[in-house]
Amino acid sequence: MADKILEYLHSSTGKQIAAALGMPVPPQLKRAKAGYADKPLAGVNALVGASANSATAAALVKALDMLGANLKVSSDLAGLDGVKQAAAKSKVDVSISQADAGVSESVLVLDVTSAASVADLRLLYDFFQPRLRRLPGNARIVVIGRPRGDSKDALAETAQASLPGFIRSLAKESGKNGTTANLIQLKSGAEAGLEGALRYFLTPHSAFVTGQVLPVVGAPKGAKAVAFSEKPLTGKLAVVTGAARGIGAAIAEVLAREGATVIGVDRPADESTLGATMSAIGGIVCPLDITEADAGLKLAAVAAERGGKIDIIVHNAGITRDKMMRNMASHLWDMVLDVNLGAIVRCNEQLLNGEAFGEGARIVCISSIGGIAGNVGQTNYAATKSAVIGYVDALSKELSGKGIAVNAIAPGFIETQMTAAIPVVTREVARRLSSLSQGGLPVDIAEAVTFMASPLAAGVNGATLRVCGQNLVGA
Numbered sequence: 001m002a003d004k005i006l007e008y009l010h011s012s013t014g015k016q017i018a019a020a021l022g023m024p025v026p027p028q029l030k031r032a033k034a035g036y037a038d039k040p041l042a043g044v045n046a047l048v049g050a051s052a053n054s055a056t057a058a059a060l061v062k063a064l065d066m067l068g069a070n071l072k073v074s075s076d077l078a079g080l081d082g083v084k085q086a087a088a089k090s091k092v093d094v095s096i097s098q099a100d101a102g103v104s105e106s107v108l109v110l111d112v113t114s115a116a117s118v119a120d121l122r123l124l125y126d127f128f129q130p131r132l133r134r135l136p137g138n139a140r141i142v143v144i145g146r147p148r149g150d151s152k153d154a155l156a157e158t159a160q161a162s163l164p165g166f167i168r169s170l171a172k173e174s175g176k177n178g179t180t181a182n183l184i185q186l187k188s189g190a191e192a193g194l195e196g197a198l199r200y201f202l203t204p205h206s207a208f209v210t211g212q213v214l215p216v217v218g219a220p221k222g223a224k225a226v227a228f229s230e231k232p233l234t235g236k237l238a239v240v241t242g243a244a245r246g247i248g249a250a251i252a253e254v255l256a257r258e259g260a261t262v263i264g265v266d267r268p269a270d271e272s273t274l275g276a277t278m279s280a281i282g283g284i285v286c287p288l289d290i291t292e293a294d295a296g297l298k299l300a301a302v303a304a305e306r307g308g309k310i311d312i313i314v315h316n317a318g319i320t321r322d323k324m325m326r327n328m329a330s331h332l333w334d335m336v337l338d339v340n341l342g343a344i345v346r347c348n349e350q351l352l353n354g355e356a357f358g359e360g361a362r363i364v365c366i367s368s369i370g371g372i373a374g375n376v377g378q379t380n381y382a383a384t385k386s387a388v389i390g391y392v393d394a395l396s397k398e399l400s401g402k403g404i405a406v407n408a409i410a411p412g413f414i415e416t417q418m419t420a421a422i423p424v425v426t427r428e429v430a431r432r433l434s435s436l437s438q439g440g441l442p443v444d445i446a447e448a449v450t451f452m453a454s455p456l457a458a459g460v461n462g463a464t465l466r467v468c469g470q471n472l473v474g475a
Ligand code: NAI
Pocket: 241, 242, 243, 244, 245, 246, 247, 248, 265, 266, 267, 270, 288, 289, 290, 291, 316, 317, 318, 319, 339, 366, 367, 368, 369, 370, 410, 411, 412, 413, 414, 415, 416, 417, 418, 419
């Protein structure tokens, strides 16, 4: 499925015509061409700031150094002190940068975890304002704050509560050249999860994620810490439902790229398409309707045949049966509820009861921004996708102590067969109404799922991350 208008506007004739007519051209997003690298920011200038008394600046400086970035601090603002102290402590080199020195940084990271008053918020202005005019295309902005309930008093909570609004607005202002801006809410004591989250948000793996808030709250109790290695999913057995085509096929491919062995599940009627997708990645074909009463038991049996337990399950299979509620036949309600929600809950119950999950397993569910904003004609679909967001939150708590993390990805408009079926005008509006002025590709969802399924998301649990280019629908 392709966005023909975008393809045309990126051709040389299209660019000339757009320039002559004064039409904005959606940015060409820089996506990852290969798997996670050890030093993804080698040769990249990263400007970093932090308040003088930040308790997380040392972890931040260390993480950026691990990623290979050329660390710079700005001489013209208060953030200088916090970073210099942290760098000296961590024995990491930093150089001084000036806003008007002509050095362009394509990564800007600001730690405001210690912002505890209205006056402390001035750092946001001082750090970003002088630099935004010169940001190169596909730049990365990350602000680090605290999640709700993690600050010492009401005033500090208030200062932290400014950050989601700030980052969403900054993302809207800076998306025109493909720049993304996201907020990591780092819980005190969860610093070990920072490096992994930065590996995702500061690299092309997250090209279609902007204006989002991701809480990093610490690994589930019982989970072992794993240091970064290339191909981080080597030796892992991953189940992907709805893997024959679209987003599911892309998820299977990216999980395999990072080293996982994939069991691809799809309806028996789609076995030949599934076979082709799996043979391209050395995956295992599992024709199975996930609404079968014992689908979870069957998946456990397939994993056991391979001599293993399930390390990752991605509940991606989903359907739409759109009708205005007043015209909706009951079987359309039941069908959508069962495929998109009932099957996931049943399957997980059977896998958990049968102890079919491996140590430190990851469950990733696919929600939708339709479940956040609601859509006309989608009461059934939106109810299921909204439920998934509550489900991952609740299940992550219920599984506390078992070392299993549960998260969700909420895609926005993604170019697949599902969205190709949308009437043309609605489709064009849905595509363009985002900060990046385009729809996403299945690989964007696959990258986000793979992040959630890997040790990079060790500190993330119970969260839903939107991958939507900050689409206005669902905002
Ligand atoms: P798709 O229709 O292209 O693929 C879905 C796959 O699931 C198909 O291969 C289908 O055969 C399989 N499937 C459906 N029912 C099944 C069942 N009972 N048992 C086994 N397999 C079954 O859909 P797409 O676009 O790839 O969507 C994937 C997921 O992403 C879905 O959960 C969808 O709701 C969600 N999503 C997609 C968006 C988009 O823009 N394409 C936006 C938001 C969410």
